Amino acid sequence: MPCPPLEVQLGIASLLGALDDRITLLRETNTTLEAIAQALFKSWFIDFDPVRAKAEGRQPEGAIQGCMSAAEGRMPKAAMDATTAALFPDSFEESELGLVPKGWSIGCVGDLANQKKGSVNPLASPEVLFEHYSLPAFDSDQAPVFELGQQIKSNKTPCQMRLCCCRSSIPTYRVYGCQLTMEPMLSAQQSFWLTRRRKVCPKS
Numbered sequence: 001m002p003c004p005p006l007e008v009q010l011g012i013a014s015l016l017g018a019l020d021d022r023i024t025l026l027r028e029t030n031t032t033l034e035a036i037a038q039a040l041f042k043s044w045f046i047d048f049d050p051v052r053a054k055a056e057g058r059q060p061e062g063a064i065q066g067c068m069s070a071a072e073g074r075m076p077k078a079a080m081d082a083t084t085a086a087l088f089p090d091s092f093e094e095s096e097l098g099l100v101p102k103g104w105s106i107g108c109v110g111d112l113a114n115q116k117k118g119s120v121n122p123l124a125s126p127e128v129l130f131e132h133y134s135l136p137a138f139d140s141d142q143a144p145v146f147e148l149g150q151q152i153k154s155n156k157t158p159c160q161m162r163l164c165c166c167r168s169s170i171p172t173y174r175v176y177g178c179q180l181t182m183e184p185m186l187s188a189q190q191s192f193w194l195t196r197r198r199k200v201c202p203k204s
Helices: 006-045 049-055 135-141
Strands: 061-063 077-079 092-095 098-101 113-116 129-133 145-148 157-159 163-167 173-177 185-187 191-196
Touching: 006 049, 049 061
Parallel strands: 129 185
Antiparallel strands: 061 077, 092 098, 113 191, 129 145, 157 185, 163 173, 163 191
16 A cells, blocks of 8 residues: 655644644633533522622622633632622522522522424435534534534434533433524434523523
8 A cells, every 4th residue: 555755644643643632622621611610600609609799898709711720620710890790689688498699589490491392304304404413412522513414314303592401311411502503403302492481581
């Protein structure tokens, strides 16, 4: 079997090595960003740190994105911007769950969103390009793939919404944060899509 010259082989190896390094870096970045999001969610909506700070007359703190050690779980802090800080109250009130930020209510996802499902056969539109939120694609890169209908061999759930929760074979959920595109969106049949109840979230 003919082989390219050594210089070409070295160039190819160098390029592939650079791509592998880039992929590794992006995966590490995704891990760090996910850790930041989890820490921020806990700080804001479980520990209520911004509310406690305002109740004590202090300026709430916000995360400096990208500066967290995912392994250590530490997140450097800086003063929260005024617009975000204004969204948090400065006191607590009693509830059936204990103290919660004043003005906040207790409810479930069903109070805020409607669950949507459905079924479509992509093979009926073989030349249509679909934005496909498949389970393998999500588990690989947490991103959709773009496939023609003829490449998708099973029925899927049609999507026109921004948030998808997919239940796997074990009792856990994958959550897709979706952006609307020009292509029709599909997801696995295990998925359900959430649409907000407008009377609850009029400004969203």
